[in-house]
Amino acid sequence: xxxxxxxxxxxxxxxxxxxxxxxxxxxxxxxxxxxxxxxxxxxxxxxxxxxxxxxxxxxxxxxxxxxxxxxxxxxxxxxxxxxxxxxxxxxxxxxxxxxxxxxxxxxxxxxxxxxxxxxxxxxxxxxxxxxxxxxxxxxxxxxxxxxxxxxxxxxxxxxxxxxxxxxxxxxxxxxxxxxxxxxxxxxxxx
Numbered sequence: 001x002x003x004x005x006x007x008x009x010x011x012x013x014x015x016x017x018x019x020x021x022x023x024x025x026x027x028x029x030x031x032x033x034x035x036x037x038x039x040x041x042x043x044x045x046x047x048x049x050x051x052x053x054x055x056x057x058x059x060x061x062x063x064x065x066x067x068x069x070x071x072x073x074x075x076x077x078x079x080x081x082x083x084x085x086x087x088x089x090x091x092x093x094x095x096x097x098x099x100x101x102x103x104x105x106x107x108x109x110x111x112x113x114x115x116x117x118x119x120x121x122x123x124x125x126x127x128x129x130x131x132x133x134x135x136x137x138x139x140x141x142x143x144x145x146x147x148x149x150x151x152x153x154x155x156x157x158x159x160x161x162x163x164x165x166x167x168x169x170x171x172x173x174x175x176x177x178x179x180x181x182x183x184x185x186x187x188x189x190x
Contacts (some may be wrong), residue, residue, distance in 0.1 A: 001082065022047065032061055056175060057132065058150055059132075060130045061170035062166070064102065065107060066125050078093040079094065080092060080158045080160050081158070082162065085154070085155060086155075087147075095132065096131040097128065099129075127165075136150065150172055
């Protein structure tokens with residue numbers, strides 16, 4: 001067979017390949033390349049980025065919570081179920097609860113000072129700071145709880161037997177000893 005005939009035969013075979021088959025073959029080639037780089041540790045997967053695990057405490061600020069009962073339903077020493085970005089996570093221990101009635105700023109007429117007093121027009125409205133504790137996976141970007149990076153400003157919902165409050169993370173602290181883990185062990189990001 002002549003050289004020209006071989007080229008024509010190859011061109012005819014290429015014309016018979018359907019676009020879907022070409023896309024599938026190209027996808028397989030790309031998957032093999034990505035797998036090779038991951039296997040050779042050139043590219044890090046999510047579980048390889050976890051450096052350690054540690055206990056963390058974080059505070060959730062609940063602004064303008066209306067409670068007409070005489071008791072705050074969240075109590076120190078109990079558990080509360082949290083949802084992070086509207087995704088259910090887990091029960092966490094309540095370390096501390098701090099409540100304050102809504103305040104109002106009043107100017108003092110006799111001097112240029114101000115006075116802060118309880119706002120009697122909103123007597124059933126409270127600002128609540130709830131301190132929670134959990135074990136987090138520590139990465140270069142911060143602490144990860146429930147597959148979410150815990151950072152100040154993150155929306156969190158606290159839910160108990162008779163309450164459901166929405167708030168934001170207002171403080172974060174790594175409290176426990178950082179335990180280095182074998183990165184090939186069970187370090188899956190939840």
